[in-house]
Amino acid sequence: xxxxxxxxxxxxxxxxxxxxxxxxxxxxxxxxxxxxxxxxxxxxxxxxxxxxxxxxxxxxxxxxxxxxxxxxxxxxxxxxxxxxxxxxxxxxxxxxxxxxxxxxxxxxxxxxxxxxxxxxxxxxxxxxxxxxxxxxxxxxxxxxxxxxxxxxxxxxxxxxxxxxxxxxxxxxxxxxxxxxxxxxxxxxxxxxxxxxxxxxxxxxxxxxxxxxxxxxxxxxxxxxxxxxxxxxxxxxxxxxxxxxxxxxxxxxxxxxxxxxxxxxxxxxxxxxxxxxxxxxxxxxxxxxxxxxxxxxxxxxxxxxxxxxxxxxxxxxxxxxxxxxxxxxxxxxxxxxxxxxxxxxxxxxxxxxxxxxxxxxxxxxxxxxxxxxxxxxxxxxxxxxxxxxxxxxxxxxxxxxxxxxxxxxxxxxxxxxxxxxxxxxxxxxxxxxxxxxxxxxxxxxxxxxxxxxxxxxxxxxxxxxxxxxxxxxxxxxxxxxxxxxxxxxxxxxxxxxxxxxxxxxxxxxxxxxxxxxxxxxxxxxxxxxxxxxxxxxxxxxxxxxxxxxxxxxxxxxxxxx
Amino acid sequence: xxxxxxxxxxxxxxxxxxxxxxxxxxxxxxxxxxxxxxxxxxxxxxxxxxxxxxxxxxxxxxxxxxxxxxxxxxxxxxxxxxxxxx
Numbered sequence: 001x002x003x004x005x006x007x008x009x010x011x012x013x014x015x016x017x018x019x020x021x022x023x024x025x026x027x028x029x030x031x032x033x034x035x036x037x038x039x040x041x042x043x044x045x046x047x048x049x050x051x052x053x054x055x056x057x058x059x060x061x062x063x064x065x066x067x068x069x070x071x072x073x074x075x076x077x078x079x080x081x082x083x084x085x086x087x088x089x090x091x092x093x094x095x096x097x098x099x100x101x102x103x104x105x106x107x108x109x110x111x112x113x114x115x116x117x118x119x120x121x122x123x124x125x126x127x128x129x130x131x132x133x134x135x136x137x138x139x140x141x142x143x144x145x146x147x148x149x150x151x152x153x154x155x156x157x158x159x160x161x162x163x164x165x166x167x168x169x170x171x172x173x174x175x176x177x178x179x180x181x182x183x184x185x186x187x188x189x190x191x192x193x194x195x196x197x198x199x200x201x202x203x204x205x206x207x208x209x210x211x212x213x214x215x216x217x218x219x220x221x222x223x224x225x226x227x228x229x230x231x232x233x234x235x236x237x238x239x240x241x242x243x244x245x246x247x248x249x250x251x252x253x254x255x256x257x258x259x260x261x262x263x264x265x266x267x268x269x270x271x272x273x274x275x276x277x278x279x280x281x282x283x284x285x286x287x288x289x290x291x292x293x294x295x296x297x298x299x300x301x302x303x304x305x306x307x308x309x310x311x312x313x314x315x316x317x318x319x320x321x322x323x324x325x326x327x328x329x330x331x332x333x334x335x336x337x338x339x340x341x342x343x344x345x346x347x348x349x350x351x352x353x354x355x356x357x358x359x360x361x362x363x364x365x366x367x368x369x370x371x372x373x374x375x376x377x378x379x380x381x382x383x384x385x386x387x388x389x390x391x392x393x394x395x396x397x398x399x400x401x402x403x404x405x406x407x408x409x410x411x412x413x414x415x416x417x418x419x420x421x422x423x424x425x426x427x428x429x430x431x432x433x434x435x436x437x438x439x440x441x442x443x444x445x446x447x448x449x450x451x452x453x454x455x456x457x458x459x460x461x462x463x464x465x466x467x468x469x470x471x472x473x474x475x476x477x478x479x480x481x482x483x484x485x486x487x488x489x490x491x492x493x494x495x496x497x498x499x500x501x502x503x504x505x506x507x508x509x510x511x512x513x514x515x516x517x518x519x520x521x522x523x524x525x526x527x528x529x530x531x532x533x534x535x536x537x538x539x540x541x542x543x544x545x546x547x548x549x550x551x552x553x554x555x556x557x558x559x560x
Numbered sequence: 561x562x563x564x565x566x567x568x569x570x571x572x573x574x575x576x577x578x579x580x581x582x583x584x585x586x587x588x589x590x591x592x593x594x595x596x597x598x599x600x601x602x603x604x605x606x607x608x609x610x611x612x613x614x615x616x617x618x619x620x621x622x623x624x625x626x627x628x629x630x631x632x633x634x635x636x637x638x639x640x641x642x643x644x645x646x
Contacts, residue, residue: 249621256625257633320636329566365600373601377610378617385618397568449598456588456610463585464618471622478639480632487639 003048005061006036006071007109007119010078010102017095026086029094033078036105040071047111056171062111066292066438070108070228073296074101077220077303084307084415085213093133097217100126104221108228112171113161113186116229120157120193124150127222130214131206139209145486149192149202157189176233187234194226194277195270196243200250201483203270208262208319212310215262219269219306220299227276227295231438236283241372244281247274248379255386256472257479259320261309261395265302268345268387271379272298278376279360282367285439290359292437297352297426301344304419305391308338311412312395315405322474326400333407335396337416344423346388346458347380352426354454355433355445362443380454381461388458389465394474585611 013032020028045068049061078101085094103126106119124147131143163182165171176183195203207218234240251271258264272294279291311334312327313319328335340351347353357380364373407413426433434441465472526532564570589608599605606612 252621253625253628256622257629259636328568370601370603374603377613378621381614381618382621385621400569447598448595452588452591452595453597453604453610456592456608457614459581459585459588460611460614461618462581464615464622468619468622471626475633476636477629477633478636479629480634480638 003043003061004039005049005106005109006040006043006075007102007106009036009039010075010098010105014095014098014102017098018091029082029086030079032098033075033082033101036102037072037075037079040068040075040105043068053114055169056112056114056165058114058171059111060106060115061109063109064438065436066228066232067108069292069296069436069438070224071105072436073299074104074108074221074224077101077217077299080415080418081213081217081220081303083418084216084310084412086411087409088211088213090133090135090211093130093211093214093217096126096129096133097214098126100130100217100221102126104225107225111173113165113173114171116173117154117158117161120225121154123222123225124154127218130217131210134209134211134214136209142206142209145483146202146206148486149199153189153192153199156185156192160185160187160189173229173232175235178234178237178239187230187237190226190229190233191243193222194230194273195223195247196277197246197250198482200247200270201481204254204258204263204266204481205483207266207269208260212314215266216303216306216310219265219302223269223273224295224299227273227280227291230277230280231288231291235280235288238281238283240277240281241369242281244274244276244278245372245375245379247271247277248375249382250274252379252382252386254479254481256390257477259322259474259477261312261319261321261324261391262306264321264386264391265305265309268383269302271383271386272302272345275357275360275376275379278372279363282360282363282369282372284363284367286359286366286443287363289434289437289439289441289443290356290361290363293356293359293433294353296433296436297344297356297423300419300422300426301341301352304337304341304416304423305345305387307412307416307419308334308341309391309395311408311416312405314408314412316403318403320474320476321394322476324395324401324403325398326396327403327405328396329400330404331396331407333413334416335392337420338396339392340420340423342388342392344427346384347454348384348388348458349446349451349454350424350427352423352430352433354427355430356426358445358450358454359443377457381457381464384458384461385465389462390472393465 010032013028013036017025017028043063045063045065047059047062049059051058051060078098081097081101082094085097088094100123103119103122107116107123110116110119128143128147131139131146160182163180164176164186167180167182176186178184178187192199203223207215210218230240247270251267251269251274255264255267255271258267276291276294276298279287279294311331312324315331316324318324344351344353347357361373361376361380364376430445434443527534567573589611592607597604603609
């Protein structure tokens with residue numbers, strides 16, 4: 001137990017940060033994740049911490065290639081995200097983001113299901129605090145819905161973990177088959193965090209409500225931690241292919257309809273995670289490598305895209321495409337960085353997306369899954385459509401909105417430039433990334449055939465965008481998603497149930513009161529001088545009753 | 561000659577960009593004649609398959625999204641009304 005746990009270093013930094021100001025704070029923001037990254041790379045492989053808890057052998061710190069890959073990108077994200085957020089005035093946000101990032105690292109380094117679950121829940125706490133630190137009523141309202149979904153997911157996951165441990169007596173976290181209720185529950189718990197249907201709307205509902213820097217952090221950890229646990233826990237689970245493909249097209253269609261620039265990017269997170277989940281479902285070494293590599297490059301370009309959107313938001317205080325446009329005039333660096341991110345997400349040759357996503361496509365080809373391949377190819381074109389062109393076009397180009405904000409301050413600029421550089425560096429020179437992947441890579445992304453077919457696919461998708469531009473004009477609208485069920489339908493049903501209950505109760509109370517009143521009235525009537533109880537009876541009837549009673553006595557006497 | 565704030569504001573330059581784009585589009589398709597594109601599936605060996613597939617699927621996605629939008633699009637303040645009630 002001598003090795004340092006990288007997640008705990010980052011969480012310790014998070015707890016220290018609220019007490020620091022000025023330079024000390026900035027230094028800690030940058031150094032805490034850097035130290036954690038160094039500590040991670042000093043760790044050897046294997047189960048480094050072993051703890052006996054109740055009857056179970058737990059391994060809170062376990063390292064292999066897959067966990068090191070994900071922990072590396074999470075910590076890199078924390079460093080550059082911290083740099084981007086240096087000017088964030090909220091004192092809560094960066095510590096919360098580090099708690100969140102540290103917990104995500106904790107999940108990736110957990111060798112057992114109990115530790116996975118613990119850090120899983122800390123992530124929900126950290127991300128909720130990031131949302132709160134935006135400080136707007138909309139963010140607070142969104143955080144309530146966010147927490148509800150994630151607590152439900154946590155309960156499902158906990159039930160699954162408890163069932164699995166009870167059934168097998170083994171708490172270790174390894175590949176599972178979905179053959180029992182508990183493994184199904186674990187899979188569902190993981191998928192909820194991945195943004196899979198049917199609860200997917202939590203992601204585009206809440207992420208865009210965070211601050212200009214908060215959304216950058218939020219985009220990176222929850223969904224990619226879910227990708228990591230699915231990679232480790234459920235590789236080759238066939239249903240994931242179709243879950244992934246659904247997510248891919250759901251993301252594209254909603255992003256095409258969306259007007260809020262950060263909601264476009266939020267939907268495209270679901271879309272990109274769909275590619276990874278499809279890869280996990282295919283389950284070959286090539287596919288799993290592809291899913292892992294794509295998660296790595298995705299975190300970088302998605303953060304870059306959201307940084308450019310965050311820079312625009314911070315400068316203009318506007319987030320709707322219909323109110324933006326023409327920003328390239330005064331924000332050249334943001335425009336270039338955002339465009340590089342947009343090219344990378346579209347898997348353009350020479351960007352990181354090209355070398356990672358094509359491994360998933362290649363795995364579909366190798367497995368002779370023609371239908372899956374056709375879906376993936378259409379989806380690649382669709383990504384260019386909804387994120388690759390639509391985002392930069394409507395934010396930075398299109399009609400001039402007349403806004404002339406300047407490029408953001410140095411800390412934001414450098415964070416963007418760093419990630420833009422990485423997007424291209426990984427695309428030009430993918431070997432270091434390939435060396436980090438869990439399996440050996442026998443894949444050459446740059447062949448003439450691959451580059452040409454990809455360019456055909458993407459550029460003609462671009463042509464479709466401009467041909468159909470009239471149909472894509474932004475309108476000040478939102479598009480209903482499944483969150484409608486819990487924002488409108490649920491409350492409406494509850495309201496009408498309450499109304500029905502109130503009416504029934506009122507009806508019942510009325511009926512009861514009327515009934516009691518009429519009994520009372522009856523009694524009162526009988527107690528009046530002419531009522532049955534106070535009536536003066538004639539002697540005749542008295543002697544009649546005496547006779548009846550004597551007869552009855554006689555009868556009983558004889559019968560007895 | 562009219563002064564523009566940025567060279568991209570000049571419609572002449574935009575037209576040049578369009579022409580360049582169309583030339584590049586044509587080149588990627590023509591390249592199919594000279595490079596073996598290693599078709600993996602039968603359907604992929606059709607000439608210009610990726611170009612046509614990219615274009616047509618995108619049109620379908622836009623039209624599909626538009627159709628879905630007819631039912632699901634609501635004004636911006638759709639949820640704001642409820643949140644005031646809270």
